[in-house]
Amino acid sequence: MAGPLDYLRWRGDFTFEQNPFNSVDASLFASLIYLPVDKSAAGHTLSEVAKRLRSLPSFQHQMHDETGAEILLLPESPRLGNVKILNWTNRMDTKPAPLQFTAATFRLTDHTILISYRGTDSSMIGWNEDMNMNYMPEIYGQTVATKYLYDIAKKFPNDEIYLVGHSKGGNFAQFALSNSSIALQNRIIQALSFDGPGFFHQVYSTEGFKRSKSKMKTYLPESSIIGTMLDHPERVLIVKSDAPMKDQHDPRRWKVGRDSFVMAEGLTTGARVLRHSLIHFNHSIPDAKRSEMFSALFDAFENSDINDVNQLTTHKIIGTYRLGRIIMSLEPDMRQIITGMFNEIWTTYRNNLKLPFTEGELNYYPKSNDSAKAPVFFEFYAKNHPKVKLPKELFTKAARKKHRRDFHEKRK
Numbered sequence: 001m002a003g004p005l006d007y008l009r010w011r012g013d014f015t016f017e018q019n020p021f022n023s024v025d026a027s028l029f030a031s032l033i034y035l036p037v038d039k040s041a042a043g044h045t046l047s048e049v050a051k052r053l054r055s056l057p058s059f060q061h062q063m064h065d066e067t068g069a070e071i072l073l074l075p076e077s078p079r080l081g082n083v084k085i086l087n088w089t090n091r092m093d094t095k096p097a098p099l100q101f102t103a104a105t106f107r108l109t110d111h112t113i114l115i116s117y118r119g120t121d122s123s124m125i126g127w128n129e130d131m132n133m134n135y136m137p138e139i140y141g142q143t144v145a146t147k148y149l150y151d152i153a154k155k156f157p158n159d160e161i162y163l164v165g166h167s168k169g170g171n172f173a174q175f176a177l178s179n180s181s182i183a184l185q186n187r188i189i190q191a192l193s194f195d196g197p198g199f200f201h202q203v204y205s206t207e208g209f210k211r212s213k214s215k216m217k218t219y220l221p222e223s224s225i226i227g228t229m230l231d232h233p234e235r236v237l238i239v240k241s242d243a244p245m246k247d248q249h250d251p252r253r254w255k256v257g258r259d260s261f262v263m264a265e266g267l268t269t270g271a272r273v274l275r276h277s278l279i280h281f282n283h284s285i286p287d288a289k290r291s292e293m294f295s296a297l298f299d300a301f302e303n304s305d306i307n308d309v310n311q312l313t314t315h316k317i318i319g320t321y322r323l324g325r326i327i328m329s330l331e332p333d334m335r336q337i338i339t340g341m342f343n344e345i346w347t348t349y350r351n352n353l354k355l356p357f358t359e360g361e362l363n364y365y366p367k368s369n370d371s372a373k374a375p376v377f378f379e380f381y382a383k384n385h386p387k388v389k390l391p392k393e394l395f396t397k398a399a400r401k402k403h404r405r406d407f408h409e410k411r412k
Helices: 004-012 025-033 048-053 065-076 124-132 142-153 166-176 180-185 205-214 269-284 287-303 316-328 333-353 397-411
Strands: 084-093 100-108 113-119 160-166 188-194 216-220 235-239
Touching: 025 113, 025 160, 025 216, 025 316, 065 287, 084 235, 100 160, 113 142, 124 142, 142 160, 142 180, 142 205, 142 287, 160 166, 160 316, 166 188, 166 205, 166 216, 180 188, 188 205, 205 216, 205 287, 205 333
Parallel strands: 113 160, 160 188, 188 216, 216 235
Antiparallel strands: 084 100, 100 113
C-alpha cells in the first residue's frame, strides 16, 4: 500500500485551490522541518531549497532513504515545491533549561500560513528535553513554541494558521494553541500532531486547552511508542503501517489512500502493553527521583563528551561500551535506579503480554495515568471539521487583558 511520498508523486501537481489542504500534506510539512536548513531559507520556495540541498557534496550519504526521496520530489511537485518559506528558526540552548527548537512558517495560500514544529533530533540536549517531558507537566520548549506562534501571528495579522508537528513538535503545536489568547485561537484552523506524546492532567485541564481541544487532532501509527506516552484527551486517529514497530514513528511510513491516511482498527497489542508498562513505570518512581536520575545521567554524558545520540548508536559495540562506562560512573543509588527502570519496564511488558483488553466502546485500553478515568484513545474517521469559532462571550477586553497578563507572568 502507498505512503505519503507516493501521494506526493500522485497529487503533487494539484494546487491547494484545486485540492484542499489535508492531513497527508500536514504530515509532509511535519517531516520537512527536519531538513538541514537555517534562517537563510526564508524568502525561498521549498523547491529552491531542495535543489540547493541535493547539490551539496554531502547529499548522497547524509540525506538518504525517505529524506533523500523527499528532496528529489519537491522540485517535481509544485503543490509543495512552490510553497514559500516565510521564516525558519533554529535554537539550541542549555539555559534556563535544555532547549532544542526548530520551527518554520510557510505560505499555503494568500490568506493561510502554516507553522511546523520540529521533534527531537539526535542531540543530547534534545533528548534531555524529552526526558523532562516524562515528569514535568510543562517544559521550557513549550513556552518558546507559544512565543513563536505569537510572533508569527503578529507579523502576519491577516492570515489564518495551521499548526503541525511530529513527535515533540506535535506536542508543541497543540500546547501553543491551548496557551494562546481567544483571539489567536480563533485564527488557528487546526493543530495536528503526528505521533506526538500527550499531556499531563495539569495541562489538559486548563481552560485554554478545553476551549481549543476541538481544533486538535492527533494521528498515531498502530504500533506507536512515543505517541502512547502521557494522555490524549483530544481526538485521536490510529493509522495503518506495516513498518517495524520502531520505524513507525516516521509518518512517511504510514499508509495513504488517495488524499488521506488509511485507518487501522486500533493500537496493536504490543503498543497497548507498552503503554501499560510506561504507566506502571511512571507510578513506580516519584517525580523528584526521576528528575534527579535524569540530571545525573545527562551530566555524565556531558562529562564523557557525549553530545549526540549517534555516538552511542552508530557502532553497536563501541556504543554499548560507552554507555556502560557512563552508567558505571554514576553514584550507586542512581545506577541502581536506572538499571531498575529498564528491568521494571521489561518485566511489566512481559507480564502483561496476555493482558485482557475490554471490548466495545472501551476497546482502546489501557486507560490514562489515572486508571479510574475513561480510555486515552478515541477512534473517529478522519473527516475535516468545519472551522470552529470560539464563544463570543469569552471574547472580551477583560479576558484579553487577563490572558496577556498571565502569559507575561509565565515568561518571567
